Amino acid sequence: MDTKEAVLDILNELTGEDLSDQMDDNLFDSGLLDSMATVQMLLELQEKTGITAPVSEFNRDEWSTPNKIIEKVESLRNE
Template sequence: MDVKAGVLEIIEDVTGEDMSNQMDEDLFESGLLDSMATVEMLLALEQRFNIQAPVSELSRDDWNTTNKIVASVTALMG
């Protein structure tokens, strides 16, 4: 399973934006993610990749760019 492609698809579904050319863009500072969108994204990531990503254990700084989300999902899978 291609984690990067899956994460990009989920982010696009949640935000309406293609982030493939902006992998280091801060999704919170740009206004693309807020608390509700983050929960929606996490639920989609958990379903797609069969991972557990408890909101209480997530630091916004660890999940604020597409590259960091890909890395975090990969770590949670492994």
């Protein structure tokens, strides 16, 4: 499973919405993600992609849209 597919699958599970046509929409401003969903998202991403993304280092601005989430996951995979 590629990064984009994994991220969209996780976001779909968490939000109940297909976000593939909303790749640059802010998920926090729209109310689709909140703090609890963020923790769940990070745990799922760690499980499905093998990244390490501690909640303590979470910067909401870097994870606010599906495209930014994909970009962040890919950068963490390359560390």
